Amino acid sequence: MTAVQHSKSRPEAVLGLNMKRQRFAENMGKYWYAFSRNKLSVVGLAIVLTIVILAILAPVVTPYPEHAGAFVDYDNASKPPSRSHIFGTDVFGRDIFTRIVFSFRGALLIALVVLSIAVPVGVLLGLIAGYFKGTLLDTVIMRTTDVFLAVPPLILALAIASMLKPNMMNSMIAVTLMWWPWYTRIVYGMAASCRNEYFVIAAELTGASKLHILFREILPNCLSPVFTKIALDVGWVILISASLSFVGLGEQPPTPALGQMVSDGAKYMPDLWWMTIFPALAIVVIILGFNLAGDGLRDMLETGVK
Amino acid sequence: MPEEILLDIKGLNVWYRVYGGYLKVVHNLSLQVYRGERVGLVGEAGCGKTTTMKAILRILPESVAHIPRGEIIFRGRDVLKMNRAELQKLRSRGIAMIFQDPTSALNPVFTVGEQLEDVIRFALPPEERQKKRIHDIAVQALKEVYLPDQERILQSYPVQLSGGMRQRICISMAITTPRELLIADEPGTSLDVTIQDQILRLLRELVEKHGTSIILITHSLGVARQMTDRIYVMYAGSIVEAAPSATLFKEPLHPYTVGLLASVPKISGGGIAEGIPGRIPNYLNPPNGCRFQPRCSLSDDRCLSQSPPILDVGGGHYVACFRYER
Amino acid sequence: MAVILECRDLTKYFRVGRNKQGPVYLRAVDGVSFEVQEGETLGLVGESGSGKSTLAYTIVGMYRPTGGHILFRGQDIGMEADRRSMALKKEIQIVFQDPGSSLNPRRTIGQILGLPLVLHRGLRGAAQEEAAIELLRKVELPPEYLLKSPSSIGGGEKQMVAIARALASEPSMVVLDEPTSALDVSVQAKIINKLIALQREMNLTYLFITHDLSVIRNVATRIAIMYLGRLCELAQAAEFFEQPEHPYTRMLISSVPVISDEEERLKPKKVESRGEIPSPVNIPSGCSFHPRCPERASVCSKVNPEMVLVRPGHYVRCHQFTSCWSDTKKVGEIG
Structure with missing residues (x-):
């Protein structure tokens, strides 16, 4: 069949594209309505966007980008917050605000790498175990998951990170290893209940492949x-x-990392309080932002678009 | 025919707030229940009959439901203006409720006895709330719904009982303490036809014995015919026709009622007529005039722009359709 | 007319646990035999717990029978869907009760209809889309629906899509598992009439499973009634309602809420329903209906009656029609 014949015999194709666009716009509106019903979600989303933008544009938006590395200026060391250093400076004279913004980069990178490995692995294992619930495959996957879940996460990560060389890469490996089982658990439950839905049975009865059933x-x-x-x-x-x-198993100095900044500053508490308080606050704000935005996402996805 | 009006709903409107505006579900609904009367509220899924029932008991979800206009007068008092204490009294002594699904109407973690006795306790004046007395009333209540072995049932959890037994327990909860109005929302629908038959016969017997008024909410015209004195037919949030039961089945007037009756499969066979084309309107932007107009083969220009008035055609028969204007 | 499907002494037990005597079984289907003729609609009626759905699911291959045979055009198909050939899966399709859960909410209707089209007819791309539009036309839905998601359409339309999906492989037999019980009467009328029209158009055979007697009266050629995994009565539709023989059938018919005096006259007046269907784990001895039967005799609790032919095409499983009835005395009304 040629392309010309296609468009002749299927005037619906054109109609379809418009309809798709229209429905997309309509759905976006509904999604935003569900998300923004809770104002805190919007606050969370604003925090997240601000942090991401700051991290990306760190060399441009920070007043002293050179302070992000090994920089020493003893004249300005240990200064409290002032107009030129809004969060103050550390014992080497580096601007704390600059270092916090740069450390967002590392923090977001870790999150990105960890989740982009842990999520697909966890989801895939959970999907397989859930669909083959009651078989040996299910037992093997889920008992392994249980072993990982049984160990307190931070201890596990500490153990793994301390066995390996302390650097960012290895701390990512450590965190990834403790993160996937949670996704396996979630997807396992969903997949196991989905397996008995009539639409899955209908697909099986008509002869669809396992791959189709699992992934589609x-x-x-x-x-x-x-x-x-x-x-x-x-x-x-x-x-x-x-x-x-914080315990020295992550990013190594002089590259800034939030935990390491908090622990460095802790030595000088309470005199140089700004060295600890501001990085700690930054951690709080990041987590708060992602949690609030996550709650909004849940409202949005669970109330659903009808 | 008893003449005292027990429940009088006047021009009730109920809206739900959603993305893009309000779902204008119940629209200018008026309904009367006389003392001792059995009234049927018949309509298809999504016609607003459950919303109406929830409005009467004020159990609509407050965050999204909105009542722009209307009155619900029960024994001379407007339910919509009642305070918390009055509502509590209304629900524990005035109006009782039987739900469609007896499984979710009973709490699975408490025994039947605990739940039934709670209902009895709240309905009694404080000085009469002795344990022994409450227990005796509970046993009596189960006897009344023909459940054998009452002591054992009182100690059972809902999961240990069959669907029919659970529905009998819900009925006993509703009927045991003196109430003036019983609202039964599809009481037999989730049950098998033989069990439904038993439950309906029981309900009818108890309502007659206690002189309770009942609103039977159902989608089944057959159930309404068997159970009620008078039937309101509801479509898209409004009453389209009201008549004594026998009259309604002999001479249905509203095109919707006619279509609905034609669509009911008969055990005498002869095929099923497709009485009503199309589907229920979108409540976000319902039709301006008659809400049934888009599906009606007999409509004209007036139906498009004006809501039909409720016309009295005599013999207690009312219909909301321009065709019956003199 | 040719027999398209035959069940011979079909049983399906589920193991639900064990006690001192050994494993405990739920006897969902317990020795069922019947034939379905090509082009007819056999109605299978029963209350919940009667095993009618298990029987249907065993026929379409969701379960492997515990015993007995299912013959499709003479070929034994008593196995799970995994082991059935694609050619066989193409021939027997099913429409489930709840269209809400039988259509994947995350797929468009085009994708849903596309699956059987590619699996059984090898259609892809434009050809698949055309075939899907043709299927939608058959159930009177516009082509735009290809892009819609099931959650955005009404219950009746969803069931129409489920019917279109079942017809996509061009089957010869469709099992309808309570296809209208979740729907309103006005929608039900439309679906039933469409099913009847499609049956004529595509020469389909239906096994129609329902608990609704008034629906089955209007679609079935013959009706079989099931109680606790066994058939009680099987007859032509009209005869089934006009001359019901089994006490259970009479109880069921007299329980149906009706809307006219004409129907009221059809109902056997005497039989008031009583009791509830017992658990299929503890099936009563003898005739499984005897604890609820208003006409039971002493033999009923001891001996399981055989299916007997009482009139041409009319089978009943009740002692009143077997030779042992005359030897025994009626116990009369108890309880």
């Missing part, structure tokens, strides 16, 4: 809580990696 029929129905959890988890991954860097 079941997976799309398991994703809403996964997206919500991703949004909520960004904050927690950042917190865990900050904890690792």
Whole structure:
């Protein structure tokens, strides 16, 4: 069949594209309505966007980009917050605000890398275990998951990170290893209940392949809580990696990291309080932002678009 | 025919707030229940009959539901203006409720006895709330709904009982304490036809014995015919026709009622007529005039622009359709 | 007329636990035999717990039978769908009760209809789209629906899509599992009439499962009634209502709420329904209906009656029609 014949025999194709666009716009409106019903979600989203933009534009928006690395200016060391250094300076004279903004980069990068490995792995395993519920495959996957879940996450990450060389890469590996089982759990439950839905049975009875059933029929129905959890988890991954860097198992100096800044400053408490308080506040704000935005996402995906 | 009006709903409107505006579900609904009368409220899914029932008991979700106009007068008092204490009294002594699904109407973590006795306790004046007395009333209540082995049932959890037994327990809760009005929302629909038959016969017997008025909400014309003295037919949030039951089935007037009756499959066979084309209107932007007009084969220009008035055609038969204007 | 489907002594038990005597089974289908003729609609009626859905699901291959045979055009198909050939899956399709859960909410109607089209007819791309539009036309839905999601359309339309999906593979037999019980009467009328029209147009055979007697009266050629995994009565539709023989059938018919005096006269007046269907884990001895039967005799609790032919095409499983009835005395009304 030629292309000309197509458009002749299917005037609906044109109609379809317009309809798709129109429906997309309508759905976006509904999604935003569901999301913005809770004003705190909007605040969370604003925080998240601000942090992301600050991190991307760090060299432009910070007053002293050169302070992000190994920089020493003893004349300006240990200064309290002032007009030129709004969050003050550390014992080497580096601008704390600049270092916080730069450390957002590392924090977001960790979250991005950790989640982009942990989520697909966790989801895939959960999907398989859920669909083959009651078989050996289910037992093997889910008992392994249980083992990982049984160990307190921070301890596990500490153990792994301390066995390896302390650097950003290894702390990412450590956090990833403790993160995937949560996704396996969530998807497992969803997939196991989805498996008994009539639309899955209908696909099986008509002879669809396992791959089709897993990825086309079941997976799309398991994703809403996964997206919500991703949004909520960004904050927690950042917190865990900050904890690792607090005990010296993360990013190594002079590159700024929030946990490491808090722990450095802690030595000078309470005299140089700004060295600890502002990075700590930054951690709080990041986690708060992602959590609020995550709650909004949940409202949006769970009330659904009808 | 008893003449005292027990419940009088006047021009009730109920809206739900959603994305893009309000769903104008119930629209100028008026309905009367006389003392001791059995009234049927018949309509298809989505016609607003459950919303109406929830409005009467004031159990609509407050965050989204909105009542722009209307009055619900129960024993001379407007339910919509009642304060918390009056509502509490209304629900514990005035109006009782039986839900469609007896499984979700009973709390699975408490025994039947605990739940039934709670209902009895709240309905009694404080000085009469002795344990023994309450228990005796509970046993009596189960006897009344023909449940055997009452002591054992009182100690059972809802999951240990069958659907029919659970519905009998819900009925006993509703009927045991003196109430003036019983609202039964599809009481037999989730049950099998033989069990539904038993439940309906029981309900009818108890309502007659206690002289309680009942609003039977149902989608089934057959159930309404068997159970009620008078029927209101509801379509898209409004009453389209009201008549004594026998009259309604002999001479339905409103095109919707006619179509609905034609669509009911008969056990005498002969195929099923497709009485009504199309589907229920979108409540976000309902038709301006008659809400049934888009599906009506007999409509004219006036139906498009004006809401039809409720016309008295005599013999207690009312219809909301321009065709019956003199 | 040819027999298209035959069940011979079909049983399906589910293991639900074990006690001292050994494993405990739920006997969902317990020795059912019947034939379906090509082009007819066999109505299978029963209350919840009667095993009618299990029977249907076993026929379409959701379960493997515990015993007995299912023959489709003479070929034994008593196996799960995994082991059935694609050619067989193409021939037997099912429409489920709840259109809300039988259509994947995350897929468009075009994708839903596309699956059987590609699997059974090898259609892809433009050809698939044309075939899907043709299917929608068959159930009177406009082509725009291809892009809609099931959650954006009404219940009746969803069921129409589910019917279109079942017809996509061009089957010869469709199992309809309570296709209208979740729908309003005005929508139900439309679906039923469409099903009847499609049956004529495509020469389909239906096995129509329902608990609704007034619906089945108007669609079925023959009606079989099921109670606790066994058939009680099987007859031509009109005869089934005009001369019901089994006490259970009479109880069911007299329980149906009706809307006219003409129907009221059809109802056997005497039988008031009583009791509830017992659990299929503890099936009463003898005739499984005897605890609820107003006409039971002493033999009923001891011996399971055989299915007997009482008139041409009319089968009843009740002791009143077997030879042992005359030897026994009626116990009379109890309880």
